[in-house]
Amino acid sequence: MNDTPEASATEVPAASPFSRGLQAGLQQTTPKPEKAAVENPFLRYQNDPIGFATEVLGLTVWAKMEDILLAVRDHRKVVVRSGHKVSKSTTAAVIALWRAYARPGSRTIITAPTLRQVKMIIWGELRKLHRRARLPGVVPIDPGTGMKLDDSDTEVYGFTTDEPEKMAGVSGADLMYIIDEASGVDESIYEAIEGNMAGGGSQLLISNPTQTSGTFYEAFTTKRHLWKTLHISSEDTPNVISGEIVIPGLATRAWVQEKLLEWGEDSPLFQVRVRGDFPDQAENSVMGxxxxxxxxxxxxxxxxxxxxxxxxxxxxxxxxxxxxxxxxxxxxxxxxxxxxxxxxxxxxxxxxxxxxxxxxxxxxxxxxxxxxxxxxxxxxxxxxxxxxxxxxxxxxxxxxxxxxxxxxxxxxxxxxxxxxxxxxxxxxxxxxxxxxxxxxxxxxxxxxxxxxxxxxxxxxxxxxxxxxxxxxxxxxxxxxxxxxxxxxxxxxxxxxxxxxxxxxxxxxxxxx
The missing domain is CATH 3.30.420.240 (Nucleotidyltransferase; domain 5)
Known part of the structure; x- marks a missing residue:
C-alpha cells in the first residue's frame, strides 16, 4: 500500500528546470498586445476642407472662399487674382491648418515677398484660428520655427527670401506652397519652387494682379492651360451684394463706392485693388x-x-x-x-x-x-x-x-x-x-x-x-x-x- 498522499487538485507541482526555461522562452517570443492607436478625429475632413473650416474652425465660408478650398483639394496648381478684403489671408491660413490636421504627413510652406506679409498677416491669422478652435499642438510666434504635430512628420512653416537656393531642396510626397502677393515674387524663386515640385507637390498663388509679366500673369494668359484659375472682385462679397455686414472684415459696399469716387472706374488702382483685374494702363502713363x-x-x-x-x-x-x-x-x-x-x-x-x-x-x-x-x-x-x-x-x-x-x-x-x-x-x-x-x-x-x-x-x-x-x-x-x-x-x-x-x-x- 502506498502511504504517499495524492496531490490536491489545486496544488501545482513544482516545475522542473526544463519547463521553467520553456515558459520563459514562450514569454519572450509572444508579441505583447499593442496599445490602441489614438484615432485622428480630423481624418474625416481629409477631402472636406469646407467642413473643416465650418465645423472645426467655426468660420462662415462664402461662395468665393468655397471655390478656393475646393480648387486646392482637386487641383495641383491653383492661382487666384483678387481685389482687397476678400478673405485671401484667412483662406490661406485655413488651407494650412486643414492640411496639417486632416492630411497627416503633409508639408505646407507659406511664403510672400515680405516678412511682414508672412508673419504678421497669414501666420498671425493661422495662430488666431488655431487658438479659437482650441486645436491640439502649439503654433510658435515665429513662422520660421514652424508648426510640427506630435507623432507625425506633418509640418507647416513660413518664411520669405530673395535667395533661390534657400527655397531649393524642400521635398515631400504631399508638399504644398502657398504664395501670397504672388504677383510680386521674383522669378528666380518660382524657378526654385518648380524644381521642388518634381517629386510631387502643389501650389496656391494668391495676389492682387499688379504685374503684367511673370509667372502669376502667365498663369492667366499664355500658360492658363496649366492652372486652375479663379477671379474674385471685392464687389463679389456678400457685404457688397447685400449692403449689410454679413461677414465682418470683408469688403463693404461703402468701401467700394468710396474707392470708385476716389480713383475712378477706369483707374488702374480701382481695376487692381477692387476688381482684381490686371491694370489696363496706357502705355504713355508716367508711372505704372x-x-x-x-x-x-x-x-x-x-x-x-x-x-x-x-x-x-x-x-x-x-x-x-x-x-x-x-x-x-x-x-x-x-x-x-x-x-x-x-x-x-x-x-x-x-x-x-x-x-x-x-x-x-x-x-x-x-x-x-x-x-x-x-x-x-x-x-x-x-x-x-x-x-x-x-x-x-x-x-x-x-x-x-x-x-x-x-x-x-x-x-x-x-x-x-x-x-x-x-x-x-x-x-x-x-x-x-x-x-x-x-x-x-x-x-x-x-x-x-x-x-x-x-x-x-x-x-x-x-x-x-x-x-x-x-x-x-x-x-x-x-x-x-x-x-x-x-x-x-x-x-x-x-x-x-x-x-x-x-x-x-x-x-x-x-x-x-
Whole structure:
C-alpha cells in the first residue's frame, strides 16, 4: 500500500528546470498586445476642407472662399487674382491648418515677398484660428520655427527670401506652397519652387494682379492651360451684394463706392485693388502701378523710424477746393504730410515753420545739425509764401532754406518741355531707385493718373494739371508736393535763390 498522499487538485507541482526555461522562452517570443492607436478625429475632413473650416474652425465660408478650398483639394496648381478684403489671408491660413490636421504627413510652406506679409498677416491669422478652435499642438510666434504635430512628420512653416537656393531642396510626397502677393515674387524663386515640385507637390498663388509679366500673369494668359484659375472682385462679397455686414472684415459696399469716387472706374488702382483685374494702363502713363506697389512694399518692410536730415515740398493751393500740402521726406522715406484748405499765404508760411519746428524736435535734427530745404511751387500763391518765409526772423532761426521752384520754367535737363515735366519724371526715377511710398490712397491715385506726350521737338510733356483734375475730380496736389520734395536741381547761387539760414551759411548749395 502506498502511504504517499495524492496531490490536491489545486496544488501545482513544482516545475522542473526544463519547463521553467520553456515558459520563459514562450514569454519572450509572444508579441505583447499593442496599445490602441489614438484615432485622428480630423481624418474625416481629409477631402472636406469646407467642413473643416465650418465645423472645426467655426468660420462662415462664402461662395468665393468655397471655390478656393475646393480648387486646392482637386487641383495641383491653383492661382487666384483678387481685389482687397476678400478673405485671401484667412483662406490661406485655413488651407494650412486643414492640411496639417486632416492630411497627416503633409508639408505646407507659406511664403510672400515680405516678412511682414508672412508673419504678421497669414501666420498671425493661422495662430488666431488655431487658438479659437482650441486645436491640439502649439503654433510658435515665429513662422520660421514652424508648426510640427506630435507623432507625425506633418509640418507647416513660413518664411520669405530673395535667395533661390534657400527655397531649393524642400521635398515631400504631399508638399504644398502657398504664395501670397504672388504677383510680386521674383522669378528666380518660382524657378526654385518648380524644381521642388518634381517629386510631387502643389501650389496656391494668391495676389492682387499688379504685374503684367511673370509667372502669376502667365498663369492667366499664355500658360492658363496649366492652372486652375479663379477671379474674385471685392464687389463679389456678400457685404457688397447685400449692403449689410454679413461677414465682418470683408469688403463693404461703402468701401467700394468710396474707392470708385476716389480713383475712378477706369483707374488702374480701382481695376487692381477692387476688381482684381490686371491694370489696363496706357502705355504713355508716367508711372505704372507696379512701380507704386513696389514702393509701398518697401515702405512696409523698412524700419519705421525717421531721423536726421529732411526736406519739405510745399504745393500751395491756388483756389477753391485745391489743397495746400506740406510733404517731408527723410532720404528715401516720406514722412506724414500736412494738408490745409482755404489758407492765405501768411497762414501757409506759418504752417511751414510750425511743421519744420515739429519735425526737427521729433526726429532728432536740431538747427545746429544743418538747414532744412523747403521747396515751394513759386507759381501764383506760392510766390507769396516764399516771400513771407524770406523775411521771417523765425524762419531764419529755424534754419529754413527756401527753394522756390517755378515749374513753368524751361527744364534744366534735356528731354523735357518744362520743369514740371522734369519733376514728374524725376519722381518716377526716384521710385525706381528705391524711393518708398507711405499709405495714402489719394496720393497713389494721383501718381498713376498722369499721361504724357511728346512735343514737336521730341521732348516729354506731362498732361496739364487742369486736365488731370478733370479726370481725377481733384487737383494732384499731394503728388506735386512729393515731386517738389524729391527734386534735386543743379547748384544755385545764394543771391538768386533767396537763401535763408543761420549766419555763416554756405553761399552755394544743392536742393536736397
Amino acid at each position: 502701378l507696379a512701380l507704386i506697389e513696389a514702393a509701398r512694399a518697401r515702405y512696409n518692410a523698412a524700419d519705421s523710424l525717421l531721423s536726421g536730415v529732411f526736406t519739405l515740398g510745399v504745393d500751395v493751393a491756388r483756389y477753391g477746393d485745391d489743397t495746400t500740402v506740406l510733404q517731408p521726406i527723410f532720404g528715401q522715406r516720406p514722412g506724414p504730410p500736412k494738408t490745409y484748405r482755404k489758407q492765405d499765404n501768411v497762414e501757409v508760411a506759418g504752417h511751414v515753420m510750425d511743421y519744420v519746428e515739429q519735425l526737427r524736435q521729433s526726429h532728432g535734427y536740431p538747427v545746429a545739425s544743418g538747414k532744412v530745404s523747403v521747396k515751394v511751387d513759386d507759381l501764383g500763391n506760392g510766390g507769396g509764401v516764399t516771400d513771407h518765409l524770406k523775411h521771417s526772423e523765425r524762419a531764419k532761426a529755424l534754419g529754413i532754406e527756401v527753394c522756390p521752384v517755378l515749374v513753368s520754367n524751361t527744364a534744366t535737363a534735356a528731354g523735357y518741355s518744362k520743369l514740371r515735366d522734369q519733376l514728374w519724371f524725376a519722381l518716377r526715377d526716384w521710385f525706381k531707385e528705391g524711393g518708398q511710398l507711405h499709405p495714402d490712397s489719394h496720393l497713389e491715385g494721383e501718381l498713376v493718373a498722369p499721361l504724357y506726350t511728346f512735343d514737336t521737338q521730341g521732348r516729354a510733356k506731362v498732361e496739364s494739371k487742369d486736365d488731370m483734375k478733370k479726370r481725377l475730380d481733384r487737383s494732384p496736389d499731394r503728388a506735386d508736393a512729393l515731386a517738389l520734395a524729391v527734386y534735386e536741381p543743379p547748384a544755385f547761387k545764394a543771391q538768386n535763390t533767396r537763401l535763408i539760414g543761420p549766419p555763416g551759411a554756405a553761399q552755394e548749395s544743392k536742393w536736397r
